[in-house]
Structure formats: structure tokens, C-alpha cells
Amino acid sequence: MQTRIEVGILGATGMVGQHFIKFLQGHPWFDLKWLGASDRSAGKKYRDAMTWHLGVVPDSVADLVVEDCKPGNAPRLLFSAMDASVATEIERAFAAAGHVVVSNSRNHRMEADVPLLVPEINPDHLKLVPRQQRVRGWKGQIVTNPNCSTVVLTMGLGPLKQFGITKVIATTMQAVSGAGYPGVASMDILGNVVPFIGGEEEKMEQETQKILGEFRGDRVEPLAARVSAHCNRVPVVDGHTVTVSVELASKPAEADLRAAFDSFSGVPQQRELPSAPARPVIYMEEANRPQPRKDAERERGMAAFVGRLRACPVLDYKFVALGHNTVRGAAGAAVLNAELILSEGMLD
Numbered sequence: 001m002q003t004r005i006e007v008g009i010l011g012a013t014g015m016v017g018q019h020f021i022k023f024l025q026g027h028p029w030f031d032l033k034w035l036g037a038s039d040r041s042a043g044k045k046y047r048d049a050m051t052w053h054l055g056v057v058p059d060s061v062a063d064l065v066v067e068d069c070k071p072g073n074a075p076r077l078l079f080s081a082m083d084a085s086v087a088t089e090i091e092r093a094f095a096a097a098g099h100v101v102v103s104n105s106r107n108h109r110m111e112a113d114v115p116l117l118v119p120e121i122n123p124d125h126l127k128l129v130p131r132q133q134r135v136r137g138w139k140g141q142i143v144t145n146p147n148c149s150t151v152v153l154t155m156g157l158g159p160l161k162q163f164g165i166t167k168v169i170a171t172t173m174q175a176v177s178g179a180g181y182p183g184v185a186s187m188d189i190l191g192n193v194v195p196f197i198g199g200e201e202e203k204m205e206q207e208t209q210k211i212l213g214e215f216r217g218d219r220v221e222p223l224a225a226r227v228s229a230h231c232n233r234v235p236v237v238d239g240h241t242v243t244v245s246v247e248l249a250s251k252p253a254e255a256d257l258r259a260a261f262d263s264f265s266g267v268p269q270q271r272e273l274p275s276a277p278a279r280p281v282i283y284m285e286e287a288n289r290p291q292p293r294k295d296a297e298r299e300r301g302m303a304a305f306v307g308r309l310r311a312c313p314v315l316d317y318k319f320v321a322l323g324h325n326t327v328r329g330a331a332g333a334a335v336l337n338a339e340l341i342l343s344e345g346m347l348d
């Protein structure tokens with residue numbers, strides 16, 4: 001691209017907003033120029049409006065004045081890291097006003113006309129956007145990325161879709177950074193496991209069916225697989241681990257699954273989108289990998305790491321998958337979605 005396009009962040013002062021700022025530093029296509037938050041922060045310089053949790057506040061944003069999250073002078077392309085309690089109305093207002101809202105919030109993910117994207121798996125779900133514009137009368141659009149544990153599961157399952165996925169049992173070990181800041185109390189999580197994350201299991205089950213579903217006509221037909229998720233918070237800082245058992249209709253050999261993981265690639269790789277990992281799924285041979293501390297940060301946090309593929313005595317096969325929850329599970333996922341949208345010419 002000759003000229004970088006200006007972008008902004010709704011909810012820029014929060015934990016995910018900060019991850020967006022960090023991830024967008026030096027981006028070759030996107031120039032971060034606008035930061036929005038609540039009226040508690042609006043009017044203040046960014047450095048004074050929040051407590052930064054990711055090292056040093058980048059100079060490029062420290063003195064930007066935070067704006068109200070109201071359509072007006074914001075750039076056309078906006079990333080959303082809004083608090084879920086307010087995201088529905090605010091994201092809709094921006095979409096109606098002509099903005100392309102690339103959202104990390106859960107609010108619109110399961111709406112029938114809103115793409116829920118993992119660009120390597122379902123880039124064609126972007127074809128839902130004209131329906132948003134036709135039915136809702138929006139000049140803009142809302143596009144979403146999955147929940148941080150769903151993205152890890154779907155990147156592990158994506159290469160296996162060709163074999164006919166019929167049943168999935170997934171158990172997560174989710175990092176504390178996925179709960180935002182301050183997140184889970186230290187007394188609850190140090191040396192402990194919390195076997196409940198509100199709403200998470202339902203999100204993983206439903207979002208997985210939508211992402212792996214087929215675009216037909218003007219809708220997505222969810223994958224007809226039964227998906228069961230168990231979600232646990234564990235004392236890990238970054239990186240969600242998911243152990244997966246899967247039943248496959250075509251009963252492939254183990255070598256077929258290995259070949260599918262190794263050869264998996266998608267539109268982001270073909271188009272060499274700036275945030276696309278060279279290989280979206282990396283199979284690790286070592287018996288004790290992937291591990292969050294050793295592997296989550298690799299490939300800029302944008303790849304999923306898979307390992308321990310073996311026969312499952314209950315379903316057909318089982319394996320482990322790992323991904324960086326605040327990068328591929330949040331800010332990095334949304335930025336890759338925006339790169340896909342731009343590469344489709346949908347910002348022209």
C-alpha cells in the first residue's frame with residue numbers, strides 16, 4: 001500500500017484497547033489516529049486517561065486526546081474493544097453512520113447477518129455484510145472475531161473440516177490475561193484452578209458451529225457437529241491451551257490428519273496480509289508441547305500450535321491446541337480481519 005489509512009479504537013483505554021494499540025504500532029497499512037472511550041476519559045490526554053499495563057505507553061498515542069464514542073470525526077475504520085455492556089448500541093451507531101467496525105466484543109458475534117471470522121477458515125462469511133446493509137440500512141458494517149478460546153479450538157479444527165467433523169469435546173486451560181485487568185483475584189487463582197468462566201462454554205460451542213459453518217445464499221448454516229466445551233481458568237499469564245477429542249465422518253488415517261495440519265493455509269497467507277502468520281497451524285512433534293510459556297508468543301502470537309495427535313478411544317482422535325489469547329484471541333485477530341476486509345476492496 002502506498003498510503004496508510006487512518007484508523008481508530010473504540011474502548012481504547014481498556015485492556016483490549018491497549019493490546020490494539022500495541023499490536024498496531026508500526027503497522028504497514030493502518031495509522032492509528034483516533035482513540036475513543038467513555039465520558040470518564042473523553043477530553044483527557046491518553047496517558048492521563050488510563051493505567052497502561054503493557055510496558056511503556058507508545059509515544060504515538062500518549063498525547064492524543066481521547067474522544068467520546070459518538071460518530072462524528074472518527075476514521076472510517078474502527079477497531080472495537082468496548083465494554084460489552086455498552087458495545088451493542090455504540091457499535092451499531094457507528095455502523096449506521098458508515099463506519100467499518102471491526103469488533104472484538106461478544107455482542108454481535110452470533111447475529112445472523114454479522115460475520116464471525118477466522119480469516120484462514122471462513123473468509124467467505126464476509127458475504128453477510130451486504131445483508132446487514134440491505135436489511136438494517138447501515139452505510140457501514142460490523143465484523144467480529146471469536147472469543148479467545150474459540151479461536152484456538154477452531155484453528156485446530158479448521159484443517160480437519162474436510163473429514164466431516166461430527167462431534168467435538170474441548171477442555172480449556174485459559175490464561176488469566178483473558179479476564180482483563182485486574183481480572184481474577186490472585187487469592188483465587190494462584191496455585192489453583194477455577195472450573196467456571198461465565199458464559200464461556202456456550203460461546204465456544206455456538207461460535208465454533210458458526211465459524212465452521214457454510215455460507216449459503218445470504219446466511220451461514222452452522223456446522224451440524226455436536227460441540228461440548230469445558231472451560232477452566234488456570235494460573236498461566238498468556239496463552240490458552242485446549243485439549244480436543246474429535247469424531248470425523250470419513251474415518252481418515254492419523255497420517256491424513258497430520259498432513260492436513262501441515263498443509264493448512266488460507267486467504268491471509270495467499271494474499272500475504274501483514275499480520276498473517278506464514279503458517280497458521282504449526283504441528284509440534286515433541287511429546288510435551290505446545291506449552292503456553294514456551295510457544296504462545298512465537299509467530300508474533302498469530303499462529304495456533306497443535307501437538308499430541310493420537311487415537312481417542314471414545315471419539316476418533318485427540319490432540320492439544322494452543323494460541324495467544326490477547327493476540328490471536330483479541331487484537332491480532334481483529335487487525336487480521338481488517339486486513340482481509342481491505343484486501344477484499346470493501347473499504348473502497
Ligand SMILES: NC(=O)c1ccc[n+]([C@@H]2O[C@H](COP(=O)([O-])OP(=O)(O)OC[C@H]3O[C@@H](n4cnc5c(N)ncnc54)[C@H](OP(=O)(O)O)[C@@H]3O)[C@@H](O)[C@H]2O)c1
Binds near residue numbers: 036037050081104179
Ligand atoms: N480481556 C480480554 O482478554 C478479552 C478477550 C476477548 C474479548 N474481550 C472483550 O473485549 C471487550 C473489552 O474488554 P476489556 O477487558 O478491555 O475491558 P475494559 O478493560 O473494562 O475496557 C472497556 C473499555 O470500554 C470503555 N467504555 C466503558 N463504558 C463506555 C461507554 N459508556 N462509552 C464508551 N466507552 C466505554 C472503557 O472506557 P473508560 O476507560 O473510559 O471507562 C474502556 O475503554 C469486552 O467486550 C470483552 O468481553 C476481552
